[in-house]
Amino acid sequence: MSKPRKQIILGHYLGGVNHSTVWSDPDAGSQIDFATFRHAAQAAERGKFDFFFLAEGLALRERQGEIFDQDVIGRPDAITVLTALAAVTEHLGLIATVNATFNEPYELARQLATLDHLSGGRAGWNIVTSSDAFTGGNFRRGGFLDRADRYTRAEEFLAAARQLWDSWADDDIVADKESGQFLRRPDAGSFAFSGRQFDISGRFTVPRSPQGQPVILQAGVSSEGREFAAGGGPDAIFSPYHTLAEAQAFYRDIRQRSGVPGRPKVLPGASFVLGDTEADAIERHREITYAQISGRGAQVLLETVWNRDLSAFDPDGPLPDVDPDTEAPPFIQGRARIHQNAPETVAQWREIAEANKYTLRELAIHVFGRTEFVGTPTQVADRLDAFVQSDGSDGFIIGSHLTPAGIDEFVDRVVPLLQERGSLRTEYEGTTLRDNLGLPALTGQVTPARV
Amino acid sequence: MVPAVSAGKETSVTQLHLAVALDGAGWHPAAWRTPQARPRDLLTAGYWSGLLAEAERGLLDFATIDDSLTIQSADPFAPDERTDQVRGRLDAVGIAARVAPVTEYIGVVPVVTTTHTEPFHTAKNIATLDYVSTGRAGVQIRTGGFGGEAALFGRRELPDLNLRLLNTPEIQQFVAERFDEAADYVEVVRRLWDSWQDDAEIRDVTTGRFIDRDRLHRINFEGRWFSVRGPSITPRPPQGQPLVTALGHATVPYRLAARQADVLFVTPLDTAGAIRIRDEVLREVAAAGRDGQLKIFADLLVHLDTDKARPDKARPDKAATSDHVSDARILAGSVTTIADHIEELHQLGYDGVRLRPGVLPDDLTAITGLLVPELQRRGLFRTRYTSSTLRGHLGLDRPTSRYQPV
Numbered sequence: 001m002s003k004p005r006k007q008i009i010l011g012h013y014l015g016g017v018n019h020s021t022v023w024s025d026p027d028a029g030s031q032i033d034f035a036t037f038r039h040a041a042q043a044a045e046r047g048k049f050d051f052f053f054l055a056e057g058l059a060l061r062e063r064q065g066e067i068f069d070q071d072v073i074g075r076p077d078a079i080t081v082l083t084a085l086a087a088v089t090e091h092l093g094l095i096a097t098v099n100a101t102f103n104e105p106y107e108l109a110r111q112l113a114t115l116d117h118l119s120g121g122r123a124g125w126n127i128v129t130s131s132d133a134f135t136g137g138n139f140r141r142g143g144f145l146d147r148a149d150r151y152t153r154a155e156e157f158l159a160a161a162r163q164l165w166d167s168w169a170d171d172d173i174v175a176d177k178e179s180g181q182f183l184r185r186p187d188a189g190s191f192a193f194s195g196r197q198f199d200i201s202g203r204f205t206v207p208r209s210p211q212g213q214p215v216i217l218q219a220g221v222s223s224e225g226r227e228f229a230a231g232g233g234p235d236a237i238f239s240p241y242h243t244l245a246e247a248q249a250f251y252r253d254i255r256q257r258s259g260v261p262g263r264p265k266v267l268p269g270a271s272f273v274l275g276d277t278e279a280d281a282i283e284r285h286r287e288i289t290y291a292q293i294s295g296r297g298a299q300v301l302l303e304t305v306w307n308r309d310l311s312a313f314d315p316d317g318p319l320p321d322v323d324p325d326t327e328a329p330p331f332i333q334g335r336a337r338i339h340q341n342a343p344e345t346v347a348q349w350r351e352i353a354e355a356n357k358y359t360l361r362e363l364a365i366h367v368f369g370r371t372e373f374v375g376t377p378t379q380v381a382d383r384l385d386a387f388v389q390s391d392g393s394d395g396f397i398i399g400s401h402l403t404p405a406g407i408d409e410f411v412d413r414v415v416p417l418l419q420e421r422g423s424l425r426t427e428y429e430g431t432t433l434r435d436n437l438g439l440p441a442l443t444g445q446v447t448p449a450r451v
Numbered sequence: 452m453v454p455a456v457s458a459g460k461e462t463s464v465t466q467l468h469l470a471v472a473l474d475g476a477g478w479h480p481a482a483w484r485t486p487q488a489r490p491r492d493l494l495t496a497g498y499w500s501g502l503l504a505e506a507e508r509g510l511l512d513f514a515t516i517d518d519s520l521t522i523q524s525a526d527p528f529a530p531d532e533r534t535d536q537v538r539g540r541l542d543a544v545g546i547a548a549r550v551a552p553v554t555e556y557i558g559v560v561p562v563v564t565t566t567h568t569e570p571f572h573t574a575k576n577i578a579t580l581d582y583v584s585t586g587r588a589g590v591q592i593r594t595g596g597f598g599g600e601a602a603l604f605g606r607r608e609l610p611d612l613n614l615r616l617l618n619t620p621e622i623q624q625f626v627a628e629r630f631d632e633a634a635d636y637v638e639v640v641r642r643l644w645d646s647w648q649d650d651a652e653i654r655d656v657t658t659g660r661f662i663d664r665d666r667l668h669r670i671n672f673e674g675r676w677f678s679v680r681g682p683s684i685t686p687r688p689p690q691g692q693p694l695v696t697a698l699g700h701a702t703v704p705y706r707l708a709a710r711q712a713d714v715l716f717v718t719p720l721d722t723a724g725a726i727r728i729r730d731e732v733l734r735e736v737a738a739a740g741r742d743g744q745l746k747i748f749a750d751l752l753v754h755l756d757t758d759k760a761r762p763d764k765a766r767p768d769k770a771a772t773s774d775h776v777s778d779a780r781i782l783a784g785s786v787t788t789i790a791d792h793i794e795e796l797h798q799l800g801y802d803g804v805r806l807r808p809g810v811l812p813d814d815l816t817a818i819t820g821l822l823v824p825e826l827q828r829r830g831l832f833r834t835r836y837t838s839s840t841l842r843g844h845l846g847l848d849r850p851t852s853r854y855q856p857v
Contacts, residue, residue, distance in 0.1 A: 023654055023661055024654070024656045032582060032685070032686050033582065034552070034582050034583045034585065038552075057684060058571070058684060059680075059684070060667070060682060060684060066664060067662070067664040067667050067682075068664075069660045069661060069662050069663070069664045070659055070660060070661060071661060072661055073661065073662060073684075074647070074652065074662075074684070074685060074686040075684055075685065076575070076578070076579035076582055076583075076685055077572070077575045077576045077578075077579040077685070079545070079576075080544060080545075080548045080576050080579040080580055080583065081548070081579055081582070081583060083545045083548040083549050084548040084549065084551055084552050084583035086496065086549055087496070087500075087549055087550070087551075087552040087553050088552055102569070102572075103569075103572070104567070104604050104606070106520070106603045106604055107520075107567070107568060107604075110520075110541075110542045111542050111544075111545060113541075114541040114542040114545035114546070115545060117494045117495065117496075117541055118495075118496045118499075118541065118545055118546070118549040119496070120496070137678075137679075137680035138571045138679055138680055138681065139569055139571055139677075139679070140569055140570075140676070140677040141606070142678075168539070172539075173490075173491065173539065175483065175490035175491045177483070177484045177485075177488070177490070180481075180484060180535050181534055181535060182483065182490065182534060182535055182536055182537055182538065183533075183534040183538050184534070185534070186532035186533065186534050187532065188538065188539070189522060189538075189539065198605055199605045200602060200603060200604065200605040201602050201603075201605075202521070202522075202530070202599050202600075202602050202603040203521070203522040203530050203599075204522075205519070205520070205521070205522050205539060205540050206494075206539065206540070206541060206542070207494060207539040209494075294659055296659055297659075
């Protein structure tokens with residue numbers, strides 16, 4: 001075999017705020033205390049993970065106009081908590097999900113460049129956009145973005161942010177006490193960006209950060225999303241595919257569009273359940289899944305597609321015999337809409353339920369409760385490794401149902417096996433997130449022409 | 452319980468509070484050229500951790516971390532083209548978050564600009580800072596609008612401003628509106644901090660409810676500049692209400708602080724000014740119905756003589772000193788002289804003093820190593836931390852959420 005063994009990229013996703021986090025477990029900890037984030041990040045660093053990852057939600061979810069009370073809610077600002085985590089970790093990348101709709105390039109570029117400085121080059125940004133007026137109700141500018149403009153906004157936002165990050169050259173700060181020269185040129189940080197979404201100019205306050213630019217992640221499988229991903233876009237992209245054949249096809253497509261060897265990295269999310277034997281793992285998985293998706297929870301998950309009240313339908317009975325309501329305003333607010341075409345989705349689900357004789361709850365578990373890796377530590381390590389080595393992805397963003405200590409057993413039991421196989425580092429090689437991911441450094445930025 | 456007699460000085464109701472304002476290499480424009488300065492490290496975590504650790508050694512109540520959305524400039528109304536002074540800085544909330552886990556007692560108070568930013572983001576950022584510091588967060592509210600700031604965001608047209616125009620009615624109106632907007636901003640931030648009652652999270656397995664939704668509140672703020680629905684996505688921070696501070700030089704900001712802030716920094720230039728400003732602020736506080744609820748701090752820019760043989764050791768050279776102008780009183784002198792000034796301000800009724808070190812680290816280490824012991828000797832300042840939260844240092848209670856049913 002001539003192909004060298006790929007190094008698996010591992011991220012740890014501390015969820016905490018969704019139905020898959022089991023808060024009723026006696027070992028479930030706080031979703032908000034700093035100790036929780038410190039524990040999870042330090043565990044990931046002990047496991048030589050590439051990065052730690054936080055999601056975002058800018059409005060509390062509502063059902064039928066009332067705040068949804070069944071799931072864990074309440075989260076910190078991602079960049080602020082990651083900046084604090086920089087103090088208690090040394091090598092771990094720190095990636096924040098931040099919405100490009102409800103932020104401005106100038107302010108966000110400052111915050112991310114600051115994180116990059118204060119972490120010694122470990123900052124990353126997962127760029128997302130949203131277009132819902134519901135979330136906009138918390139912001140000055142409201143829900144101003146048309147759905148069709150989402151990729152334009154993301155693309156322009158990223159281009160503007162990158163211009164800001166490049167507005168200082170690596171060597172603009174001279175700081176020569178003897179001569180009294182602090183700046184090498186009087187206009188360091190000058191920028192001007194004009195596009196459909198942004199028309200901004202001035203001088204950026206944050207000098208060039210250790211990585212030059214933070215690492216960029218992006219999710220999106222639509223063709224605009226793929227073009228964005230493959231163009232000047234992100235350094236890494238989320239893959240939603242977990243079956244090998246689909247994942248390989250996506251991987252090939254992204255890499256072909258990119259034309260840049262090894263970039264962007266392709267990373268699906270993944271969860272795991274371990275057991276001493278396969279049977280143990282399967283049984284434990286069943287228990288966890290039923291804790292994640294209660295009967296009530298199952299109704300609500302299906303309501304995201306049916307777009308109507310399903311509380312009258314027995315979770316242990318058949319699927320609701322009513323059609324989804326495509327006319328009504330959103331019944332569930334503040335949750336990413338994964339299924340765009342409700343009637344089509346419901347038809348598919350009916351087929352699945354019929355073929356497997358699933359109840360309402362079992363169907364919800366089938367659709368929403370998937371755990372990708374269930375087995376003994378050896379089995380899980382084998383499958384993770386095989387998936388990456390056969391180009392299903394470059395690695396995984398690993399989450400757990402238990403906050404914050406759920407990741408511990410992965411670190412203690414699976415990581416050593418991946419290291420034995422030579423698929424995961426035993427020591428960090430570099431100091432930056434780019435180093436961890438094997439992305440080239442963006443150095444040698446020279447003074448740009450005067451704007 | 453009978454208080455220990457020896458604790459008499461510490462429990463004095465007229466305890467002086469001391470804060471330090473940190474900015475770049477110090478407040479003197481040539482501070483970065485002094486022997487101990489580390490001008491190449493101003494953007495590193497180590498630099499800021501070191502400064503905060505030093506301030507904590509001096510038992511200071513809190514450190515503010517200065518910031519502005521525009522680049523530093525000798526001209527307050529526009530960027531300049533100078534290359535001989537520090538230019539470039541980090542986001543202050545980031546610095547505060549980075550130093551929080553490596554300090555234990557000192558309050559961390561970053562500057563946040565209100566004119567272009569989102570109150571919803573600021574509320575969650577400062578609440579998060581309160582979580583990562585376990586109850587030591589504050590914020591210094593700064594109104595913006597000058598110096599090309601609007602063009603950085605490209606969202607609103609604001610009038611061009613310069614010193615010549617400053618006293619025209621149009622500009623006065625504009626300035627007043629920026630403070631009205633800041634008042635709305637603080638109102639939104641405070642409501643968002645209260646929008647989760649402390650007992651909102653119930654984790655009730657029987658009913659499957661993680662929260663009691665009746666204990667989460669929409670804030671439904673509607674104002675001229677923004678409307679915010681709420682609740683926050685972040686649970687109520689450890690202090691309930693992190694500390695809100697502001698710097699003011701005139702009636703309009705005094706009024707904002709009197710209504711909305713916990714701490715106001717003012718800049719008296721002499722004794723008469725200190726009396727006049729104190730009286731004006733107290734009138735505004737009374738008019739707002741908040742007697743005793745606003746702490747007044749005087750800002751002093753200090754250069755401490757630490758070495759009698761070489762009094763100018765820590766001072767930048769004379770040429771640079773001609774640029775050394777400040778909104779705050781500049782005091783250069785011995786520890787005794789500066790302690791005398793502080794004691795006088797305290798006797799005039801000032802709750803505290805915020806010191807702006809002329810040169811870092813020299814003036815900060817002189818504050819912690821010499822000035823603080825002198826103030827302790829005079830019985831004015833604490834000899835140990837007696838609280839672990841910033842509100843606690845200032846003797847402020849942890850308030851109940853405004854939405855908590857009585």
